[in-house]
Amino acid sequence: MSKPTVGIFGLTGCAGDQLVILDCEDQLLDVLAAVDLRDFVMASSDNDGTCDLDLALVEGAVVTKKDELALRRIRARARTLVALGTCAVWGGIAAASGAAALRELVKVDLNITGCPIEKEQFLSALCHLLNGNPPVAPDYPVCTECKMRENNCLFLEKGEICCGPLTAAGCDARCPQIGVPCVGCRGPASDANLASARAVFSENGVSLEAVSRKLSTFVRAGARP
């Protein structure tokens, strides 16, 4: 059986999600052996820029016409298109200045969020995709992961504005774990309990709007999972 053809692309962004792929130092050779990598300009100068792709991994947001054109071309070539990272999934850091997420322009088959994406989550999703299984990702918020790690609550106990109750999990509460409040770099959780978050924030003198403002660093205001 021939190996699945794969392309890895970057639109406007910091290239951090492509770098996470290259940062899978222990798994990279196995990953490369499992796929037929045809198009990856960041790492190769021998690319097939037109072939059909079983899987296209696209990071970055759509900022320029060139980005949009590139994205539409990739979509036309790809059986499965995966948005990699918060810029591709939510517009990311430049959302406030007009950057668009991929799904605002084309059909996206899978969103893997994170700024940058988490290595384990990426590798797990890739394995699922290559084996024809639907990838799984948590729908609950960072707050749940933080509780599972038995951390003291930064918001309730220290009064710090933490976006953990609203932000998509998958980072294992990376920031609150070391005492740094969540800034929402992974974008909104689909199963966040908004009503409860609003109540808890307002009981403690913080409006949900103040938290949303913080969240809007990475997500365009009003965007929903």
Add this chain to the structure above:
Amino acid sequence: MTRTITVDHLARVEGHGGITVQLDGDEITLVRFDIFEGSRLIETLVRGRRFEDVAGIVSRICSICSASHALTSLRATENAFGIQVSPQTELLRELMHCGEYIESHALHLFLLATPDYLNYPSAIAMGADRPELLKLGLRLKKLGNSIQETIGGRAIHPVNAVPGGFAALPSVDQWIALRRDLQQGVADVETALETLSAVPPLTEFCRADMAFAAMRDGQIVVRSNGTEETIAPADYRSLTNEREVPFSNAKHSLYRGRPFTVGALARVTLNPAGLSDNGVRAMQQLGLSVPSDNPFDTFKAQAVELASSVECASVAVQRVLADEALKQEPRVTIRPRSGVGTAVTEAPRGLLVHSYTYDADGCITSADMITPTAMNAASIESHFRSIVMAGAGDGTDVLTKKLEMLARAYDPCISCSVHLVQTRNAV
């Protein structure tokens, strides 16, 4: 007869850049290092943001240099507020910086540049023939990432470095793991230097007198036409003199009307005292003599700094584990005040400037960030010009390959270079 050479998307560099050269007979009518990366208006995005949010936003300028952006940002903020951090914080920041150098240089040396010299289109293709070489590069790269993760809390876009210090300290187990990794790293560097010194002689097609700029003892030093000048960090504009150019989303920098080079080659030229003993030995082993007139010597200079950074990190970790066990320090109290704070540091690719103006509430009113690739852009173009002048008789394929290799030799970080300006490319 007119001839145009175009590279639409430069491969094996970070971000979206291209090359355009036009010739009319032997006359060069156009030389451009095109930067297509969209503007993300980062300098505008931080306006109005409070000081504690700034480093986390600006690190997103670039993934490879995210630690440098975060650390430079923290210093600029601390300078604005008159905060002095503890020696322990300085040590940890230095170590995090070493981790970034190791990762960035290993990435460039083994995954992006070496394929040029060994005639492969990619490290992946190179790895099929020489798996030990790719694995060595990946191991060194991983070492850099492990250091950054341990100290910074994440390899890309660090979360643990905060204004005034660090949120949490690594555990003893983490330090012991780092010491073990670094022992392997010191051995790997030896193998790497042997391997890299056997890489075929670097291209000679682009020799030219270069101006260099680098940090030395907290000051910017610039060497141009054989003379040196020292510039205080706060006066960085007299070095960079940024101007917008019509074809690029990045501004260009010229010192006294002349392009200058920043990065590994500038550092080993202007501040050799910054190298560890192993770094100095690596310089001899690789036959790198400075000042160099060959931009491809950046490859050697990066290998030298890789050796130096691994040794410095190793010494620092041993210090931590020996007698100076880290202690949980009380958080520095930060009292915002209005004013300007500037920091100039050495990112892996060269000088990095962050300069912020704060209001009395600790919110940014204006920000200026100048990255190494923005500073190098004019220099890259002047080298393009010399390559084309010397190689006007070359076929288009040969000339294109030379231009691409030159651009890659500079290890450009194109996301980094994109500035505030909106131009026709960004429409």
